[in-house]
Amino acid sequence: RSDGYDLWLRYDPLPPAERASYRLLLRSAFFAGDSGSMQAAREELQRGVGAMVGAAPIAVASLGNADLIVGTPAALPALKSLGLPLNAAGPEGFVLRRIAWKGRDVIVVAGNSDVGVLRGIFALLRRIQTGQPLESLNVVEAPRYALRLLNHWDNLDRTVERGYAGQSLWDWHKLPGWVDPRYTDYARANASVGINGAVLNNVNASAEILTPPYLEKVAAIAGVLRPWGVRTYLSARFTAPIAIGGLKTADPLDPQVQRWWRSKADSIYRLIPDFGGFLIKANSEGQPGPQDYGRSHADGANMIADALAPHGGTVMWRAFIYSPEEVDRARSAYDEFKPLDGKFRSNVILQVKNGPIDFQPREPFHPLFGQMPATRVGMEVQITKEYLGFATHLAFLGALWEEVLDSRTATPRARVAGEISALAGVANIGTDRNWTGSHFDQANWYAFGRLAWNPTLRSSDIAQEWSRMTWGNDRQVTETVVPMMLRSRDAVVDYMTPLGLTHLMATGHHYGPGPWVDDLERRDWNPTYYHRATRDGIGFDRTAGGSNAVSQYAGAVQHCWSSLECVPDRYLLWFHHVPWTKRLRSGRTLWADMVKRYDDGVSAVREMRRDWASLNGRIDAERYREVTAFLKIQEQEAKWWRDASIAYFQSINGLPLPPGHAPPE
Ligand code: GCW
Known part of the structure; x- marks a missing residue:
């Protein structure tokens, strides 16, 4: 296909010589188990290898004649004797290894869960797509962050706030009776880069999403995403108890309000047992919140967290707040949330945008990173290009996110990437045939997933992988496209x-x-x-002579950025x-x-x-x-x-x- 629908999962046929050598290694496969995730893994392997190599591995029923052995130790105890480093793979990761087994060389794709195995299959396919040899395969991977989420800013009328790729994917009107097959391809794409959750609706949330008819629709989507290891989350409106619950207040300390959220959570989990939780924008840009009742952000977040806790759900509470009364908008979130450090429940994540203003082409990292030692902090980035030219301007955001994740915080060795425990990306996905409004914007979805899995990856390597998977392995193409991508974001800044x-x-x-x-x-x-x-x-002027926002940064960073001699040119007029x-x-x-x-x-x-x-x-x-x-x-x-x-x-x-x-x- 040349319309971009297949994203980076194009599986174009490889050149004949490569086909032949891969084919020898992948003639047959044994899959231990038959869960939805294992079926997905099997079908993906067959689809990918079939298309690239010309023949799909034959599924065999016994280990003895399989080139490829796929499963978990629980389903296939024989894996336990191989000494695979499965401990290092964690619940979602995988091991890929070429190994001699009973006198034959085989490729093992193993995980501690079927979802881990599925991710291993995608990692194997990526290696084939990018022409890497498999003969001495020896890989173990686990994600750095447990939560790697897309945030859709999708409204129930299918408009998408800051969306430049058509309408919302979620066809609420036809759900749950009609479940668009596109949801499966969406889930596949996410699974292929390790994204493991999706908040389906806009943070400027309509309370209606929490009504029974909508929850049934949500459950139908959740059913499609589940086998691919993607959990479903929702944005919740803080005043939902009033809007759809018939209560007179949404005061978080009111027992009736607390009861309402508990019973709402219970009914969601009856429909969606693995529901991930709520994302909440409160007291921000006109959205209601706990401060309307004289309560703090912690009071609000904790009340909802308590309703989710019995089910293992998480509240992602956004730190994006500012008001015209502040001396400096860049100071707002730190001034508000820093005093609340240690006051949030353990199932609350404070979701902080990468910079202190708002998804600009370049911002210094947000001063809350590294300064909330007693709070779980997640980073929110924008994959959709609200401030970067919408869908037509080419801007590869892997470079932007790498810059932020890599920024030093307080001590010379500490990096933002080490200070956070979750990564959320505001999705750029819609009903356009190419999903993201432009071919190059697919790279931003891809890069987000890869960095959330492993924030130490270099954006240049990510661009290289993506380019090969998307535009093919022609060297001239890769050597042209990758440098274009890598300079594109700085061009926009300039x-x-x-x-x-x-x-x-x-x-x-x-x-x-x-x-x-x-x-x-x-x-x-x-x-x-x-x-x-x-x-x-x-x-x-954000120095001591001005708003003094620079004082919110720690140690050496504050020191350098305060000084005209030291501040890097890229932040010069931000601070001076x-x-x-x-x-x-x-x-x-x-x-x-x-x-x-x-x-x-x-x-x-x-x-x-x-x-x-x-x-x-x-x-x-x-x-x-x-x-x-x-x-x-x-x-x-x-x-x-x-x-x-x-x-x-x-x-x-x-x-x-x-x-x-x-x-x-
Ligand atoms: O970037 C701004 C956008 C708003 C958005 C808000 C937010 C969802 O202009 O459209 O609202 O940020 O992040 O809440």
Whole structure:
């Protein structure tokens, strides 16, 4: 298929020589067990190997003549004698090993659970897709985080908040009577990268999702996702006891309210025994919450956590709060939640966005990471590209997430990745044939899953895997596509918000430039609030002389970012208000450097177009054409960003354009 429906699970036929060598290793397979997950594993193996190698492994009923042995020690006790490192695989991981067994060389795919085995099959298929040898296979993997979740911002009318890939996948109207086969392909894709949960509905939640008719629909989806190791979660509206329960209050300390949530949880678990839990946006952007009743975020989260606890469910309580009264929006979440450290139940995860503002092309990491030692903290990233050009701009977010996960927190060795216990990604998925609105945005879904499984993976390796699986193993294609992907996010930063600028997008939809906007009802929504440009300088002073948001960071980080000498250029105007004439590390003045970066952003996109054009004929025409057209849009809009931003800032600082700057076309 060339419409992108198959995502990275294309299983294109391999070249003849490779086919022959893989075929010898994979003629037959023995599967221990017949659970839904094992059936899924068997079918995926047969589908993948069949398509790539030309012949699917024959399922055999005895071990003796199998090339491939697949199962758990519980289902196949003989696995216990092989000395496999299954302890290191944990409940969801796997072991892949080529091993001599009874005089024959076999490939073993083992896990401690059938879902682990399924993930092992996907890992094996990925190796075949990317042309890696299996002769000395010896792998053990376990996920770094127990919760690796997609958050769908899907409304019940099938619109998707910040969705750029069509309608919501969930066809509520036809559920539960009709269960779209697409849900299975969705689950397969998630399983292939290790995503193990999905919050089905928007955090700006309608209470209706918790009514019995909707819960039956949810249960039907959960039934499809289950064998693939993906648990179902829901966003809950804090005032659901009023909206659908007939109560007069949603006060978390009110016994009737507590009872309502307990019985709601009980009825959900009767329908969905492995239900994952609730995601909650409370007292944020107009959503109701415990503070409406004079209670704290901990009171609210704990009350719902107590209702889920008997069933093993989790509450993910979002830390995304801010109000126009704050001195600085970037300070809000830390100021509110830091004093609550240690006050949350053990089945609460505080879900914190990667940066302190809002999914911008670049932000420093959120100051709550590493500073809530007595709280489980999860990171929320946005896979959908609300502030990064929607679906047409190519921006590989693996690079963004790698940067955040890798950021040093307090001590030189501590990294954000080590401070969190869950990763959530706001999904970019919809009913478009290619799922994500563009072919390259599939890479962001893929990279999210891979990093949630293993946050030490390099984004360059992830891009390489994805490119080979998606565009094929042609070396020239890989060597062109991977560098395009790796520079793409910095290009977006450069043409939208260089040097630590942030939140300059047009109002509401957040598409295109709007740095001049200054008349919104909430001051903390105006771009001028963020850039603070004057005739003399630009940037938000977050040092001790300003909002002092920098004091929320620990030790060396605080020290460095407070100082103009030490702060990296990429965060310069995030933390400092700097004169236009100040010389930067480049030797250029701030103004000249900024203009240069806008130019660089445009040039980078122009080069991406040129590089892509060199692949004409090496990629199927349908996908080639769409990417070509999207890159053209991106170049036009990169110029729009550059020209509008430079003209606006010039209208404030009155400075001439630096020499060498290409005038607007
Ligand atoms: O990024 C902002 C978005 C809102 C979103 C909010 C949030 C779901 O503009 O659309 O609402 O963040 O994360 O809650």
